[in-house]
Amino acid sequence: MQISPLLENLIESLRALPGVGPKSAQRMAYHLLQRNRNGGLHLSKALHEAMTHIGHCRSCRTFTEEDECNICQNYRRQMSGQLCVVEMPSDIPAIEQTGQFSGRYFVLMGRLSPLDGIGPREIGLDLLQQRLENESFHEVIVATNPTIEGEATANYIAEICAMYNVKVTRIAHGIPIGSDLEMVDGTTLSHSFSGRREIKL
Amino acid sequence: MQISPLLENLIESLRALPGVGPKSAQRMAYHLLQRNRNGGLHLSKALHEAMTHIGHCRSCRTFTEEDECNICQNYRRQMSGQLCVVEMPSDIPAIEQTGQFSGRYFVLMGRLSPLDGIGPREIGLDLLQQRLENESFHEVIVATNPTIEGEATANYIAEICAMYNVKVTRIAHGIPIGSDLEMVDGTTLSHSFSGRREIKL
Ligand SMILES: [Zn+2]
Numbered sequence: 131m132q133i134s135p136l137l138e139n140l141i142e143s144l145r146a147l148p149g150v151g152p153k154s155a156q157r158m159a160y161h162l163l164q165r166n167r168n169g170g171l172h173l174s175k176a177l178h179e180a181m182t183h184i185g186h187c188r189s190c191r192t193f194t195e196e197d198e199c200n201i202c203q204n205y206r207r208q209m210s211g212q213l214c215v216v217e218m219p220s221d222i223p224a225i226e227q228t229g230q231f232s233g234r235y236f237v238l239m240g241r242l243s244p245l246d247g248i249g250p251r252e253i254g255l256d257l258l259q260q261r262l263e264n265e266s267f268h269e270v271i272v273a274t275n276p277t278i279e280g281e282a283t284a285n286y287i288a289e290i291c292a293m294y295n296v297k298v299t300r301i302a303h304g305i306p307i308g309s310d311l312e313m314v315d316g317t318t319l320s321h322s323f324s325g326r327r328e329i330k331l
Numbered sequence: 332m333q334i335s336p337l338l339e340n341l342i343e344s345l346r347a348l349p350g351v352g353p354k355s356a357q358r359m360a361y362h363l364l365q366r367n368r369n370g371g372l373h374l375s376k377a378l379h380e381a382m383t384h385i386g387h388c389r390s391c392r393t394f395t396e397e398d399e400c401n402i403c404q405n406y407r408r409q410m411s412g413q414l415c416v417v418e419m420p421s422d423i424p425a426i427e428q429t430g431q432f433s434g435r436y437f438v439l440m441g442r443l444s445p446l447d448g449i450g451p452r453e454i455g456l457d458l459l460q461q462r463l464e465n466e467s468f469h470e471v472i473v474a475t476n477p478t479i480e481g482e483a484t485a486n487y488i489a490e491i492c493a494m495y496n497v498k499v500t501r502i503a504h505g506i507p508i509g510s511d512l513e514m515v516d517g518t519t520l521s522h523s524f525s526g527r528r529e530i531k532l
């Protein structure tokens with residue numbers, strides 16, 4: 131059967147969401163039409179605004195619709211002298227929830243992966259270097275994921291920090307290997323922060 | 332921490348989708364921003380079009396952006412002389428998938444619920460009566476959900492059909508009591524169609 135083309139299109143488009151298969155997409159579409167058209171309209175507007183207006187912070191590269199994000203603009207964040215390097219913007223809320231860190235962030239938007247053509251410049255390490263030069267950090271905490279590429283990226287960052295005489299630490303491996311940082315529970319992530327160790331070259 | 336207001340708003344708005352809690356809403360928002368902005372924009376447009384342009388078929392009351400839906404417009408569907416009455420538009424794709432029914436539908440958009448002020452007119456029974464008068468059906472299959480209200484609605488429809496001398500059947504109870512028609516697997520639903528029985532007043 132061919133149901134309404136607009137409805138078919140909505141069901142198809144909902145599959146852009148992670149973890150949404152054909153069955154749940156259908157359920158979502160009917161639910162909105164039957165019970166929550168206002169919610170559907172709000173979502174439509176929120177999506178459009180987010181997709182078109184959210185760019186990257188000029189200091190830390192995380193998502194923001196401003197020139198500089200809220201965290202970078204926060205003066206108290208600067209006082210700690212700590213910089214936490216993560217792979218993706220979605221890692222930041224996970225770390226914030228542990229309450230263990232009150233410094234600034236730097237978001238790589240990926241990790242080193244030479245085979246995919248992702249080198250130091252692609253993950254913004256030139257900008258990171260600039261920040262090490264211009265701001266006064268006493269510690270860089272590398273919180274890349276515990277994968278082979280994440281480790282290689284951590285080592286590369288440690289080498290850069292050595293050039294600027296800044297102490298580098300790596301969050302402890304309490305995190306199950308192969309899983310994503312943002313999916314880890316708060317306690318594990320909290321432990322991995324307190325158990326961080328210096329990267330020795 | 333206050334992340335970007337547009338991002339917060341997107342996460343909040345995603346919770347309009349059924350089964351989406353704060354954690355998955357966050358995951359969805361970051362996923363779209365990080366990996367699929369085009370998908371997010373398509374979804375925004377599809378939502379807006381569906382929420383604003385999809386109305387109800389003038390014959391069967393299901394969702395359509397046309398005056399009359401595809402099924403009602405299909406001449407062959409008329410030939411079967413069967414009319415299947417369901418509670419919600421989302422019940423139609425579930426029934427279509429069984430391949431057991433090739434007649435027309437009538438969608439109540441609810442069920443009788445006097446305590447909530449939902450009487451015969453609110454579920455379109457005046458329009459159903461009109462159709463029984465003007466079209467030639469030899470069987471009305473009542474496929475309301477096997478709940479107390481669904482059964483009461485079925486009996487009410489049976490009384491109307493009796494007035495027009497049209498045979499009424501009820502789909503068999505193979506469906507687990509208390510669950511929703513649209514969530515039932517195809518085999519069970521298929522059995523409930525073939526095992527339907529006449530409603531005796
Ligand atoms: Zn920033």
Ligand SMILES: [Zn+2]
Binds near residue numbers: 388399
């Ligand atoms: Zn119709």
